[in-house]
Amino acid sequence: MIPAERQRKILFMLKSQQVVSIVELADLLNVSHMTVRRDIEKLEKQGRVNSVSGGVQLTEVLHSELSRDMKIMQFSQQKEQIGKRAVDLISPNSTVYLDAGTTSLEVAHQLSNRGDLVIVTNDFSIATLLMAHSSHEIYHTGGKADRDNQSTVGPKVADFLLDMNIDIAFISTSSWSLRGLSTPNENKITVKRAIAKVSKKVCLISDSSKYGKIATFHALDIEKIDLVITDANLSDNATSDLQDKGVEVIRSIG
Structure with a gap:
């Protein structure tokens, strides 16, 4: 599976789960933890996800500020x-x-x-x-x-x-x-x-x-x-x- 396809799968999972762990993603994608971390780093640089302790979550989009x-x-x-x-x-x-x-x-x-x-x-x-x-x-x-x-x-x-x-x-x-x-x-x-x-x-x-x-x-x-x-x-x-x-x-x- 090429990196772009793995990254699409990661984003798809995050649409239904608030946080997904590194372990869970590695098992699902059948790749190493290091490979998952590289995919997450790529998505994070694009501003689409954020790393959390042991996993990843979708970036929250702020459309307006509170007074x-x-x-x-x-x-x-x-x-x-x-x-x-x-x-x-x-x-x-x-x-x-x-x-x-x-x-x-x-x-x-x-x-x-x-x-x-x-x-x-x-x-x-x-x-x-x-x-x-x-x-x-x-x-x-x-x-x-x-x-x-x-x-x-x-x-x-x-x-x-x-x-x-x-x-x-x-x-x-x-x-x-x-x-x-x-x-x-x-x-x-x-x-x-x-x-x-x-x-x-x-x-x-x-x-x-x-x-x-x-x-x-x-x-x-x-x-x-x-x-x-x-x-x-x-x-x-x-x-x-x-x-x-x-x-x-x-x-x-x-």
């Missing part, structure tokens, strides 16, 4: 843990970028007792919080307003960022995988790519529920990320795959 008000109620404990780990990475007197999002907002909360940083953000809530509760120097990027996300997006934001030199950037996302970050909002692409270009260190901050999802627009290759800060529920298999790509992984446990 900011809905996001802020989800995974609050994980976001707090991620925020605490993130601030430990910030050296004194650094220039820091905080991407729009509720996990980034938690980082901002954790930074409110400091005042030594230059903070750049496209998030209205983050800017408002830090203006009221810190003495950091704050820059807002301006740009086109995204009401649902309470932030700004588009090429004007990217132009602003390209004139900055960022020591460490914390990027958020609603969907990411071994391939990288994606978004249903085309206007976010230029922002993600601009900040990755001008930052010495790029950190993805995202709870594990968003891993294995893919949206319409590919925003950033995973190789552009230096470090992922997530929660303890990211699988060992996903962690190992990311490390093989040269991405450091911190799984926060509180």
Whole structure:
């Protein structure tokens, strides 16, 4: 059986089963575990599946994002843990970028007792919080307003960022995988790519529920990320795959 036919069979099985194990696929296809893993790796590069511990699942397609008000109620404990780990990475007197999002907002909360940083953000809530509760120097990027996300997006934001030199950037996302970050909002692409270009260190901050999802627009290759800060529920298999790509992984446990 040629690889393309095996891969079609794998996808067919996944349509009726949420997760299929490596052992089960090897038996069904009458090939070695290594051959199955190579087929899965090929499908994963295409964004069609994601590896999980001991097996594989179909990639979940994200067609739209929840509003900011809905996001802020989800995974609050994980976001707090991620925020605490993130601030430990910030050296004194650094220039820091905080991407729009509720996990980034938690980082901002954790930074409110400091005042030594230059903070750049496209998030209205983050800017408002830090203006009221810190003495950091704050820059807002301006740009086109995204009401649902309470932030700004588009090429004007990217132009602003390209004139900055960022020591460490914390990027958020609603969907990411071994391939990288994606978004249903085309206007976010230029922002993600601009900040990755001008930052010495790029950190993805995202709870594990968003891993294995893919949206319409590919925003950033995973190789552009230096470090992922997530929660303890990211699988060992996903962690190992990311490390093989040269991405450091911190799984926060509180």
